[in-house]
Amino acid sequence: QVQLVESGGGLVQAGGSLRLSCAASGLTFSSYTMGWFRQVPGKEREFVAAVTWSGGSQYYVNSVKGRFTISRDNAKNTVYLQMNSLQPEDTAVYYCAAASKSNRGSWRIIRTYDYWGQGTQVTVSS
Numbered sequence: 001q002v003q004l005v006e007s008g009g010g011l012v013q014a015g016g017s018l019r020l021s022c023a024a025s026g027l028t029f030s031s032y033t034m035g036w037f038r039q040v041p042g043k044e045r046e047f048v049a050a051v052t053w054s055g056g057s058q059y060y061v062n063s064v065k066g067r068f069t070i071s072r073d074n075a076k077n078t079v080y081l082q083m084n085s086l087q088p089e090d091t092a093v094y095y096c097a098a099a100s101k102s103n104r105g106s107w108r109i110i111r112t113y114d115y116w117g118q119g120t121q122v123t124v125s126s
Helices: none
Strands: 003-007 010-013 018-025 032-039 046-051 058-060 068-073 078-083 092-100 120-125
Touching: 003 092, 018 032, 018 092, 018 120, 032 068, 032 078, 046 068, 046 078, 058 068
Parallel strands: 010 120
Antiparallel strands: 003 018, 018 078, 032 046, 032 092, 046 058, 068 078, 092 120
8 A cells, every 4th residue: 555654853943954754655656746735733734845756846835935845766765855944834744745647736736636644743943
């Protein structure tokens, strides 16, 4: 079965950095666009970043542009989210998601994605 396992979350001070990883198994990784979403208790899950199956295109929510970088290693079946200049408002549970390249719809929308990880907590202290 498909598994997406996130790691790399933790507690960091404002201005610091973290790198999240998501290891995928049970799917043809290079045929899936990979996305990162985040969720704060009481709020809807929101799009953060996505990278297309070949790695050729990346998409970001405006609030993280210039601070976060999404990348992937198809040889390792892993997607990364490098997060720099973290701010308290970045505190959330971060989820990795996979969407088949044949899916129609925006990579920014939750329902486009087929599989989800369990999430990893990121806490940024002020």
